[in-house]
Amino acid sequence: MKNLFYTPEKRDDYNNQMHSLGRIFTWVALAIIVFVPVAYALAAGEQPDWALLANCLPFIAGYWAIGLIEAVSYAPLLGTGGQYLSFITGNIANLKLPCAINSQNVLKVEQGSEQQEIVTTISIAVSSIVTTIIIIIGLIPLLIFQNEIVSVLKPISPYVMPSIFGGLTMVVIAKYYKIAIIPFLGCIVVCVLGYSLGFGSSLSVATMIIIGMVISGISTTFLYRAQKKKAARLEAAQAPSEPNNKDVENKY
Amino acid sequence: MRESYVIIYVIGAIIAAMIIGMSVVFLIKAIKRAKAIGMDKKSITETVKNSAIFSIVPSIPIVVGIGIMMPYLGLAIPWIRLTVIGALQYEVSAAFAAGAMSNTATTAQIVTAIIVMTLSIISGPLFNAIFYKKFQNKLASIQEKNKHKMDSITGALLAGMLAGIISALIVGGAFGVGAPITDTSGITTYGEITLITLSTSIVIMLVCGAIMILGKQKWIESYALPISILGSLLVALAFVPVFAA
Numbered sequence: 001m002k003n004l005f006y007t008p009e010k011r012d013d014y015n016n017q018m019h020s021l022g023r024i025f026t027w028v029a030l031a032i033i034v035f036v037p038v039a040y041a042l043a044a045g046e047q048p049d050w051a052l053l054a055n056c057l058p059f060i061a062g063y064w065a066i067g068l069i070e071a072v073s074y075a076p077l078l079g080t081g082g083q084y085l086s087f088i089t090g091n092i093a094n095l096k097l098p099c100a101i102n103s104q105n106v107l108k109v110e111q112g113s114e115q116q117e118i119v120t121t122i123s124i125a126v127s128s129i130v131t132t133i134i135i136i137i138g139l140i141p142l143l144i145f146q147n148e149i150v151s152v153l154k155p156i157s158p159y160v161m162p163s164i165f166g167g168l169t170m171v172v173i174a175k176y177y178k179i180a181i182i183p184f185l186g187c188i189v190v191c192v193l194g195y196s197l198g199f200g201s202s203l204s205v206a207t208m209i210i211i212g213m214v215i216s217g218i219s220t221t222f223l224y225r226a227q228k229k230k231a232a233r234l235e236a237a238q239a240p241s242e243p244n245n246k247d248v249e250n251k252y
Numbered sequence: 253m254r255e256s257y258v259i260i261y262v263i264g265a266i267i268a269a270m271i272i273g274m275s276v277v278f279l280i281k282a283i284k285r286a287k288a289i290g291m292d293k294k295s296i297t298e299t300v301k302n303s304a305i306f307s308i309v310p311s312i313p314i315v316v317g318i319g320i321m322m323p324y325l326g327l328a329i330p331w332i333r334l335t336v337i338g339a340l341q342y343e344v345s346a347a348f349a350a351g352a353m354s355n356t357a358t359t360a361q362i363v364t365a366i367i368v369m370t371l372s373i374i375s376g377p378l379f380n381a382i383f384y385k386k387f388q389n390k391l392a393s394i395q396e397k398n399k400h401k402m403d404s405i406t407g408a409l410l411a412g413m414l415a416g417i418i419s420a421l422i423v424g425g426a427f428g429v430g431a432p433i434t435d436t437s438g439i440t441t442y443g444e445i446t447l448i449t450l451s452t453s454i455v456i457m458l459v460c461g462a463i464m465i466l467g468k469q470k471w472i473e474s475y476a477l478p479i480s481i482l483g484s485l486l487v488a489l490a491f492v493p494v495f496a497a
Contacts, residue, residue: 007284014285015392019385021281025274026381030374032267033336036260037366040329043257046359048367052350056368059349063342067375075384076391076406077413081278083384087376089271090337093413095310101410102306102477103299111403112395118286119299125279126303131311132271135335138315143327150319155496157313157340158441159449159488160481162421164310166453167480169418170461172410179404180411187419195427204341205420212416213409220408224401 011114015080018121022084029088066206073213081121089128093209094161098168099127105171161205179223183216190215254362256326264332271335302474309481313340320344320437324353329366337373344437346372353436421450432495442495445488453484 008014041047071087077097078086086096100123109115142149173180190211194203203211279300286296317340321330324347333343347353352365395402428443435441460476463469472479 007281007288009288014281015388018278018281019388021277023381023385025270025277026377029267029270029274029336030377030381032263032270033332033370033374036263036329036332037363037370039259039263040257040366041363043259044359044363046363048364049350049358049360052361052364053367056346056349056364059346060368060372063346063372064375067373068379071376071379071384072387073409075387076402077409080388081282083388084380085275085278087337087380088274089335090373091310091314091339093417094339095307097413098310098477099303099306103302106302106474107295107299111406112399114289115286115291118282118289118291119295121278121282122286122296122299123303125275125282126300127307128275129272129279130304130307131314132268132275132335134308134311135314135318135331136268138312138318139327139331142315142319142322146319146322150316153312153316154320154439155492156485156488157316157439159445159485160310160313161417162425162446162450163453163481163484163488164477165414165417165421166450166484167457167477169414170454170457171477172414176407176411176414179407180415183412183415184419187415188423191419191423195423200424200427201433203420203424205417206341208416208420209413210416212414212419213412216408216412216415217405220404220411224404 018080018084022080026084026088066210069210073210078124079117079120081117082124085121085124085128089124089131091131093205094164095131096124096127098164099123101168101172179216179220182219183212186215186219187212254324254326256328260326260328260332264328264335267332268335298474305475305478306481309478309485317343317437320439321347321353324355324357325362325365329362333369337376338369340437341435342372343369344435348436418450421446425450440496442492444495445491448491449484449488452487453480456480456483 008017037048070092071083074086074092074097075083078092078100082096082100086092089096100120103119103123104116107115107119109119187208191200191203191208194200283296287293314334317334318327318330320340321333321343330343334340344353346369347365350365350368351357351361357365391402391405394405424441425443425446428441428446430443432440432442457476457480460472460479464472464476
């Protein structure tokens with residue numbers, strides 16, 4: 001327990017501490033979250049419809065797969081602290097990650113650096129606090145003016161994603177345009193084909209994020225290997241013209 | 253509106269307190285670490301300020317989401333569901349799968365819907381609690397051995413995410429022109445407004461960039477994204493009655 005309270009000097013120790021804290025909070029959160037349906041059933045004095053629940057198993061399995069893919073694919077982007085926080089508080093693609101990217105960009109932190117990890121954790125922690133407080137504050141007017149609030153704000157709900165990602169794409173495009181162009185074109189083709197063939201409604205933003213990451217992973221691997229080969233060729237071409245240690249030794 | 257039980261409000265309050273507590277602990281740990289590695293106070297303050305300002309506008313639709321689910325599930329359950337991991341579209345789909353998004357739904361269907369919502373989202377946190385440390389150590393070892401490779405992986409994931417989102421918005425918007433879509437929660441999306449909002453957000457960001465560079469107004473960098481989000485949402489709000497008519 002003492003290990004959770006001291007401030008580590010080394011990066012590895014800090015990381016381990018974040019893992020320990022993250023795991024504790026995650027288990028506690030899971031226990032409380034899972035208790036919600038039990039408490040509701042007890043309070044209502046009603047059992048679930050077991051047959052209906054069995055029918056919903058494919059739905060649950062589908063979301064389990066999505067959840068695992070998201071946990072693996074977001075991990076390198078969120079950092080240790082950000083990962084634990086984001087997977088408890090949710091709204092990752094539409095709030096937590098853009099918020100962290102914005103802060104990284106404003107501070108111009110180096111990719112993969114410890115500063116990036118820290119800025120990401122601070123951003124996601126602050127964002128989680130602000131969102132939780134706004135939700136709590138929103139509950140009171142919602143109880144009184146539910147119809148009015150929903151009727152005014154509901155129509156603009158679908159446009160929050162384009163409002164965030166229009167500006168955010170402009171901010172990060174300079175950094176990633178070389179590796180983003182192939183997945184972008186690939187995703188456009190998938191979307192156009194999907195909509196033309198009549199299954200456009202299945203291509204939600206969440207689905208397209210996974211498709212985009214897969215295409216980007218494949219294309220970046222090819223680009224990475226091509227770069228590596230090019231660098232090796234250049235090295236090989238330069239090697240004979242440069243005197244090596246033996247040549248230098250022979251001269252003397 | 254469906255009844256909410258006191259015990260569910262109490263659990264909701266515990267969850268909200270736990271999330272704030274967890275965030276505060278992580279925030280303090282990260283700030284202490286930032287100071288330990290020599291990050292200046294100004295950068296830390298700026299990160300806190302930027303993140304707080306950025307998070308306000310995108311949080312409002314979450315409150316609206318609670319309002320949409322309230323008539324069917326009461327106030328406490330949507331509050332809990334949208335405070336922890338999950339999102340409106342997913343919660344509504346889960347409630348639909350269990351037949352709970354109806355005024356005639358039985359209590360057994362509501363209990364079933366809450367179980368479906370709960371079980372569906374726990375794979376991510378479970379992965380974190382059991383496997384994430386090992387997985388992250390693997391990522392750290394890649395980073396240590398070959399930083400360029402790790403940068404390529406994170407760059408590819410981020411670029412893929414942006415490519416996926418932008419293409420879904422552009423193509424979804426283009427195919428939605430003249431053919432508005434109403435989803436299971438009753439929200440209608442107009443393709444024209446999606447494209448207008450996206451373009452407005454881009455234009456406002458470019459204008460902010462121009463002011464920052466040409467007008468040498470460095471301060472605007474911190475506010476550029478919140479300004480473009482708010483500005484483009486106001487434009488969307490102005491266009492909704494036009495297309496709804």
